[in-house]
Every structure is written in structure tokens, then in C-alpha cells.
Amino acid sequence: MAVAAAALARLAAAFFLVAQCRSLLQAAGDYGMVHVVSEKGGPKGKDYCVLYNPQWAHLPHDLGKALRDWSASTLCSPPDLPAKGFSNQLPLVARGNCTFYEKVRLAQGSGARGLLVVSKEALVPPGGNKTQYDEIGIPVALLSYKDKLDIFKSFGGAVRAALYAPSEPMLDYNMIIIFVMAVGTVALGGYWAGSRDVKKYMKHKRDDGPEKQEDEAVDVTPVMICVFVVMCCCMLVLLYYFYDQLVYAIIGIFCLASSTGLYSCLSPVVQRLPFCKCRVPSNGLPYFHKRPQVRMLLLALFCVAVSVLWGVFRNEDQWAWVLQDALGIAFCLYMLKTIRLPTFKACTLLLMVLFIYDVFFVFITPFLTKSGNSIMVEVATGPSDSATHEKLPMVLKVPRLNSSPLALCDRPFSLLGFGDILVPGLLVAYCHRFDIQVQSSRVYFVACTIAYGIGLLVTFMALALMQRGQPALLYLVPCTLITSFALALWRRELGMFWMGSGFAGALTSTALTNLRLLLQKDLPQSPWAPAPAEGFQPPKDTDVPPSQQPPGEELGRSPTPEEPSLGLSAPAESGTEAPTRESVSPAGHTPEASGQPDTA
Structure with missing residues (x-):
């Protein structure tokens, strides 16, 4: 229950942040x-x-x-x-x-x-x-x-x-930097999330203790999508009416979440370093009783220090944007690794709901507010009458490179909200997982990533033509969803692509059945084993002890300290001879080497 509660809390924080600014913003003025x-x-x-x-x-x-x-x-x-x-x-x-x-x-x-x-x-x-x-x-x-x-x-x-009054350029050169950061984050996050998640199909499932379980991904259900979108709408409206009271809470949440994301991104690199592997002495403290490595503690302190440094100097326009972008990219990568959409059906539901959400709060709310301003744009850029003059940090921001009155007076930065990275990035991660499951040479992953880049370019074009804030998901969602759907339809894999992880389960069951049939026919016997009976008859009783279960049933179970590992087992102490436990795949290799998913 504690693990589930922590996972739900991370998911709530993610969608809470996604609910915020997700539009590239620009405004014309005199x-x-x-x-x-x-x-x-x-x-x-x-x-x-x-x-x-x-x-x-x-x-x-x-x-x-x-x-x-x-x-x-x-x-x-x-x-x-x-x-x-x-x-x-x-x-x-x-x-x-x-x-x-x-x-x-x-x-x-x-x-x-x-x-x-x-x-x-x-x-x-x-x-x-x-x-x-x-x-x-x-x-x-x-x-x-x-x-x-x-x-x-x-x-x-x-x-x-x-x-x-020099003429305003249609687009600033900083859009190139934003494009590279956004597409790079989606590609890297989708690749990392897909590769990490598919390991449970490619390897035997092992019980690695509570530290591994806490880092597992969270599957998003349709009910969770609907609940959190409603929460997003409520939070956005609250920020519109109580901006000065809530902005500091959002800044604090960003500092905590971004430091966690930075630690998650840097820890695999630090763990590969060949030095400073010593652990803290034995103690009874709540976290330190696990005796973490000293280098991991130093990494945690570094991540917190970077987050605090940004929090203190967040309004220094000359250089603080670099820290904000670095922390924001780390946060997006962490969320793409933590949140998982198990099916294309869930991907479609999430992207379509947030598509409507984005369009409504950018284009429809100006007709509902007294000032005639968009709620999304007002919250993203900070209300003009705000007493704090603080800005919400859930955006990638790059200063304008062109010298223009707009850059000097009103919008010194171009912005891209985290939601425009996270929401399509979850679909890219799903495409990568599906690629590995069907061994399609990452065609879905590459196609969806390219579609995201094209959608972002279309957003830039709309921004230049309309000269007003644009809901980026209006262009990103159709590009990524239509591309993924069309590719699955063309490859005649739409049913499997729509069901997602359900197809992985069917593939696993088929592979296990084939493995059992092969074991019946061609399983090599140990020289100590007695002659086999007329055929291999798997026991019907599900309560048979593990030692009496057929070899195929033991493939998904890790050896315990009391059991010998896979391979030839030693004779028992009583002098009886034990049969071999050698796992062979249909191709003559171990399941891990042959790439067959595991049922456990």
C-alpha cells in the first residue's frame, strides 16, 4: 500500500504540473x-x-x-x-x-x-x-x-x-534552441522509458527488494486520466483567481520535483563510476539504515543544491533560465520514466482529453472572462496586475536572440510548457515499448518522434501567422496520434497496437506453450535421471510443490538461496540422483538470449 500511495502521489504531482502552461506565447503590441x-x-x-x-x-x-x-x-x-x-x-x-x-x-x-x-x-x-x-x-x-x-x-x-520601432521578426532564432530541447527530450525520454519498462519481458523477474519496487512505473487507467484532468482544470482556475497566493506553492513543488528528477537522471551515471563506492556506517536512522553509498548521498546533496540555487536566483534573467531548463528537462525525463500508458487506447484517451482541455482554456475562455483574456495565457505568463511579479516555472524558456521592442518590453523569453513535452512523450514511450515487443526495428518510435517534430514546426508556423498564444497540443496531438494509427494500420498491427500490453501477455503465453512442447520432445536428460515415461504429463494439481513441477513452470522463478541455480543440480544428500534443470528455448538458447518475454 505504501508503494501504491507513493506512486499515486508522483502521478498526481506530474499531472498537476502538466496542467500548467503548455503554450508557446507571443503577443504583438505598440x-x-x-x-x-x-x-x-x-x-x-x-x-x-x-x-x-x-x-x-x-x-x-x-x-x-x-x-x-x-x-x-x-x-x-x-x-x-x-x-x-x-x-x-x-x-x-x-x-x-x-x-x-x-x-x-x-x-x-x-x-x-x-x-x-x-x-x-x-x-x-x-x-x-x-x-x-x-x-x-x-x-x-x-x-x-x-x-x-x-x-x-x-x-x-x-x-x-x-x-x-524596428520591425518585429516573424520568428526568433531561439525557436531553434527550443525545438532541439523539446524533440531531444521527447526522443531521449521515450527511448529510456521504453527500454527500461520492457526489461520485465526480456528478463526473469527477480525480487530485488523495496528499493527496486519503489522505482517501478505507474500504469495510467482511464479513471485516473479523467480524475486528474478535472483536478487540472480546477487548479488552473484557482491559479487564475488566486495567483499571488498559489504561485509560491507551485515554485516550491517545482524545486522538489525537479531535484528528484535530476537525481533520477544522474544516478545511473554516478553508479557506473569506479570510485567512491564506500557506504555509510551501520545506524538506526530511517533512511540511512540501508547504508546507501556515499557518492549517492553526495549526488542527492548536489541535486538539492542546484534546485535551491535556482529558487533563490530564479528572477535573474541573464542566467537563471539555464538552470530552469536543465531542471525542467530532468523533470520531464523522470516523469516519462515513471508514468506509463499501457495501451494505445489509453494514449488516445489521454491525448484527446488534454487536446480539448488545451483548446478550451486558450481559445474559449476569452469569451467567458471579464477581461477577455485567455485563462491559460494569463496563468502561463503571470497576470499583469500580479503583486508578486512571479512567473510559473513549468516551462522551458529561452531568451530572444533578435533585438526587437517585443523582446525588450514585453516578452524577453519564448516559452514551451512541460505539458507539450510530457503528453506526446508518453505516446512516444509507448511506441518504443511496442517496437521491442514486436521486434519492428523501432519504426513506431522513430515515426512518432518525427511526427512530434513536425507538429512542433506547425506550431511555430501558426504562432508566426497568428501572432498570438497557441495551444501547442492542438497541433502535436493530431500529428502524433494520426501517424501512430496510420503506421499500425499499414503494418496490419492495429489490433495488437490498440491493446498494447495485452498483446505482450498473449505473446508470452504462446512462447511458453511452444517451450513446453519442445521440452516434451527434445529435452536432454541427465545421465543420472531415470528413463522418462511415455510422455510428459504436467501435473493438474496447482498445489504441487515446486520440486515436482515441470521444467517449463520454473522458467519464470528465480532461484532462492536454498535452491541450486539453473543448470545441472548436484545429487541429494540421501544419495538419490536429481534430474537436470536445464532451460532450453525453441531456438536452443536461454529465454533471455533469445528475446522471448517471460511470464512472471
Whole structure:
């Protein structure tokens, strides 16, 4: 029960995290830049974000036509104008209580080439009416008060500035990095999960103690899928209304889950190292009484330290994203190894339900909310009115490589949610397990992985064309499901592919039957064994002791310390001669070497 409870807890945590941000996000806005340099030729110039209304006047698209010079003034009435006016200058004025039209009309009348308004509050587009827009011919933009302080601190009082708005690129180069990370994680996780899970069919099942049992995969049932999707919906709605209260709990869960995932990914590598194999001394502590290896304890401390380091410096945009991506990839690999979809039917149910979930919360919820914003996008990027300004960490994030107003002002990172990796990755892992069961040279695994990459490229194209947040599962689910279904149909394996592990059980039973028939006919006898009877008659009584069971029944059972291993057994102490226990497969090899699944 303890093992089952732990497995269910891991599954709940996985779907709880999957419920969060799973969309690549990008938003268009009227953002521009002001490029500031010192007139004395000091430090290198720097760009700052401004928000402007193109209905006043458009900002130039290049620096060659950009506005020059800089001046500071308050501008709500004619007495605020300097004696010589703002000839060929860019005034920097305080927000004040007057309208934007009053400010920009005075600035334009005194020869200004543009107007910058400093605001201590959230930046909003400077508005007016159609008549005012037609009258004004210079641009007006808002600059944050924090940036104004940084400008004069960095460049001094004598500065030159240029307002400009370069064209936004359709896609940023960082999409290549996100594509490689996502496809690589799905391929590696699916391969690792499939190879690890199929070992129970390829080898004799052994009782390796509680440490091995706790690491076994969790089979997902349809009931569990429905229950956890409902939980996901509830959690997403709670985050939408109580974001500031729940965001720190999500960050804490991510730190714990990612450190566990990092340990799971690095432990096989550390265990192969030829040094530091010593164990802790005997003790009565809850975990240390098993005397774990010192190197595994050091690995655990390292993983916790990396997670804590990210938690402390998570808002350092220069480098913290690297740690977040590394921890996120490790977490995804761990979940792909832990959660297992046993049939293609379960895969289809899970992907279709989450497909509907994703589309609903991205495209339908804007019609249900007062603000008209998508619940998924609001939660994924963090509400604009959040007091904490924290972001949910369940995303891969890469900073934009192109210099653009959008990257500077609103979205400095491109995001891909963990759900867009985990959900299709579970199908890829299932395809790999099925490949090994039917010995299909991993054709299902490769095809599904390629389909995932194509679906991600389609997502990027939709993102560039629509210029709004996209539910990635809208494109990933059809690509992966249709590809897997079509391949199974073409290979005439759809029934076996749909039933999944049920087919593995049928294959195992067939192999065992063939093995018994071969043992009846061709089993070599020990020189000490008596002559066989007319034929091999397996006992009908299921309660026969193990020593009297036919050789085929002992293939799936590991030898106990009191029993000899497979092969020729020694004569008993009483002087009687024991028959041989030599297991032979139909091909003349051991079951493990021939690749036949085991029934145990």
C-alpha cells in the first residue's frame, strides 16, 4: 500500500504540473525603443522600452531617420515651455494631470521632434480622439520612471536619444534552441522509458527488494486520466483567481520535483563510476539504515543544491533560465520514466482529453472572462496586475536572440510548457515499448518522434501567422496520434497496437506453450535421471510443490538461496540422483538470449 500511495502521489504531482502552461506565447503590441548615448562619448549606448500609440504618429523603423537630442521639461501649459522652445529636440516630461493631447500640442508648437512622457505607474498607450490624431504629426511615447533614473545614472545629464520601432521578426532564432530541447527530450525520454519498462519481458523477474519496487512505473487507467484532468482544470482556475497566493506553492513543488528528477537522471551515471563506492556506517536512522553509498548521498546533496540555487536566483534573467531548463528537462525525463500508458487506447484517451482541455482554456475562455483574456495565457505568463511579479516555472524558456521592442518590453523569453513535452512523450514511450515487443526495428518510435517534430514546426508556423498564444497540443496531438494509427494500420498491427500490453501477455503465453512442447520432445536428460515415461504429463494439481513441477513452470522463478541455480543440480544428500534443470528455448538458447518475454 505504501508503494501504491507513493506512486499515486508522483502521478498526481506530474499531472498537476502538466496542467500548467503548455503554450508557446507571443503577443504583438505598440512597443518601441529609445536609444540613448552620452554626448561626451562615454559608455556604449543602451536601448530602453517605450510604449506608443501609432495613431499619433508612427515611430521610424531605423536609426537613420530616428529623432535626436534630449531635453527635460514639464509640459502642461505654455509657461512650462523653455524660452528657446524645443527646436529639433525630444522633450522628456513628467506625466502630470493634463491630457496627452495638451502635452504633445505644446511640444509640437515649440519645434519638438517627439515627446517622451515619464510615468511612475504601469505604461498605457497615450490616447486621444480622431481629430487630435489628425492634428498631431510627431510621435508621443511613455517611458517608465525606473528607466529614466537608469538613463541619467548611466549617461549623466548630457545625452542624445533616438526613438525608433524596428520591425518585429516573424520568428526568433531561439525557436531553434527550443525545438532541439523539446524533440531531444521527447526522443531521449521515450527511448529510456521504453527500454527500461520492457526489461520485465526480456528478463526473469527477480525480487530485488523495496528499493527496486519503489522505482517501478505507474500504469495510467482511464479513471485516473479523467480524475486528474478535472483536478487540472480546477487548479488552473484557482491559479487564475488566486495567483499571488498559489504561485509560491507551485515554485516550491517545482524545486522538489525537479531535484528528484535530476537525481533520477544522474544516478545511473554516478553508479557506473569506479570510485567512491564506500557506504555509510551501520545506524538506526530511517533512511540511512540501508547504508546507501556515499557518492549517492553526495549526488542527492548536489541535486538539492542546484534546485535551491535556482529558487533563490530564479528572477535573474541573464542566467537563471539555464538552470530552469536543465531542471525542467530532468523533470520531464523522470516523469516519462515513471508514468506509463499501457495501451494505445489509453494514449488516445489521454491525448484527446488534454487536446480539448488545451483548446478550451486558450481559445474559449476569452469569451467567458471579464477581461477577455485567455485563462491559460494569463496563468502561463503571470497576470499583469500580479503583486508578486512571479512567473510559473513549468516551462522551458529561452531568451530572444533578435533585438526587437517585443523582446525588450514585453516578452524577453519564448516559452514551451512541460505539458507539450510530457503528453506526446508518453505516446512516444509507448511506441518504443511496442517496437521491442514486436521486434519492428523501432519504426513506431522513430515515426512518432518525427511526427512530434513536425507538429512542433506547425506550431511555430501558426504562432508566426497568428501572432498570438497557441495551444501547442492542438497541433502535436493530431500529428502524433494520426501517424501512430496510420503506421499500425499499414503494418496490419492495429489490433495488437490498440491493446498494447495485452498483446505482450498473449505473446508470452504462446512462447511458453511452444517451450513446453519442445521440452516434451527434445529435452536432454541427465545421465543420472531415470528413463522418462511415455510422455510428459504436467501435473493438474496447482498445489504441487515446486520440486515436482515441470521444467517449463520454473522458467519464470528465480532461484532462492536454498535452491541450486539453473543448470545441472548436484545429487541429494540421501544419495538419490536429481534430474537436470536445464532451460532450453525453441531456438536452443536461454529465454533471455533469445528475446522471448517471460511470464512472471
